[in-house]
Amino acid sequence: MFAVAAVAGLALGPVRIPAGDVLRILAGDTGAGPFTTIVRDVRLPRVLLGAVVGAGLAVVGTVLQALVRNPVADPFLLGISSGASTGAVLVVVLGLGAGATSFALPAGAFVGSLGALVAVYAMARRGGTMTTGRLVLAGVAVQYILSALTSLVLVTAAEAEHLRAVLFWTLGGLGGARWDALLLPAVALAVGTAVLMALARPLDLLLVGEEGATVLGLDTGRFRAAVFVLASLVTGVLVAVSGAIGFVGLVVPHAARMAVGAGHRALLPVSALGGAAFLIFADLLARTVAAPAEVPVGVLTALAGGPCFLWLLRRSSRTEGITG
Template sequence: MPALALLLCALALLVSALAGLALGPVRIAPGEVLDIVLAGPGRSDGAFAAIVWDVRMPRVLLGAVVGAGLAVTGAVLQALVRNQLADPFLLGASSGASAGAVLVIVLGVGASIGLSLPAAAFAGSLTALVAVYALARRGGTMSTGRLILAGVAVQYVLAALTSLVLVLSAQPDQVRSVLFWTLGGLGGARWDELALPAAVLLTGTALLLALARPLDLLLAGEEGARTLGLDTGRFRAAVFVLTSLVIGVVVAYSGAIGFVGLMVPHAARMAVGAGHRALLPVSALAGAVFLTLADLVARTAAAPEEIPVGVVTALLGGPFFLWLLRRSSRAEGISG
């Protein structure tokens, strides 16, 4: 079953990537797109080749990398906090990464010490995750209600910080840039910016796959995991750092995109179960498919205007979150 799910997700990714390359303000026949791609970069002449290789290909690849990263980290965070409502966006990690990136872009914070945009986004993501986890955990337990409230509180603080930075900015043209970080978008994708997020995604996913068994142990509960020899405190701290790194780097190039890490892992669990050795790769491929298609909708639904892809994922993810919250509240209550 996992092998079949992986195969179907891989085929779906190829189809969605082909659609992303073919569709847009200028439509290109799928057969012609395949000819251009198979010929390789720089080996086809004409406007269509330039559109495919210079404009759409980097955007499709970035969407696949970001979608995979958010889905994988969402699945891991749900195991770490043992809560099905956990998500990089809902736990404030994406907002923290955006806030760190905005500080560097607008105020130049960290420029004097060589702090790069991905590093600032990583620091913001890790700070937000640790803050939410500390606020939500009380007496050794963590309820759904406290987790949601902590995530909302941290997001409000980060949103206020981002707004303050914007107000203090002396350059009005930076409003659009800050809006990008708060709503998310893939329009700025460039070939020279793909290597870092792709490398971090592949390395991070490989390391998380190596930790599949301890992640499975956490599903048995805190005491059960300790009984089986897992140092839960150190393990959580190490995985929080690793997931924050992946989230920070992908958000540094895409802005805050919500609900991918919430919806995709749930769909993957229905297909392959809760075991992380199968769940993580299926989530990665499914996340890549989901965000590639969401970005296609974002740039074609209101053409020639472009909708931020974060708006599209929120329109899809909001109702899903409410359904999931309702189901979770029936199971355990939303009292803190």
């Protein structure tokens, strides 16, 4: 599926390129004329960025669902992406970093995402328990607060380039993909996924419940805090280059569990590949469905993920009630 998505992302667009030519260009053949420039310099960085961001969001969503033992946990719904967007916007407006390759931008996004996650977790956890209802309400509250803060920053700054930046980090998109913007998110994804793969057994232990995991020797408090920081770091780096793209981390992990089960040693790589393919396809639609105009990819992922979220929320509320 990932290979199909990648070839489709390279072949389709305002200029359609035969799949055979795409494969020859990737193999190093420069005899495809202007197609070579389109594939290598325009579409390939965008497809690779979509793969990295989609894989990262899916992996983070998978881990968050295990950490909070909640099926609707997702970087976007929990306000982590919104926190990262706010942090990135503040960096831009305050002039602390120039461009997506500046370390100030992902650093600001990381601080914002970690702060949002800590706030949501603190509000949702009451009396040692956490329910879907409280988690969703806490995430919505944090998103509203962060949205208001971002609007305040925008009104205060009142510059056209800041407006474009706010729209980018609010709606999400891969239109700014460049080769020099790929290294940092790719490293964050590779290192983060490798660490989480090494922690697959502790993540599996959390599935039996906090008390059961403690009995089996896991220090759940320290483990959860450490993985929260790692998830926030990965999310912050990804949002810094793509904006806030929602529901990838909600939809893909559930589909992956249907395919390989709940064990994280198999679930994490399958979720990563599924997330990469999902976002590549979504971005392909974003740049072709209304061509020559381009739809923000976050809009399309929300249209796909929104019904899934409502279904999961309804299923959870049957057993615990929306207020918990």
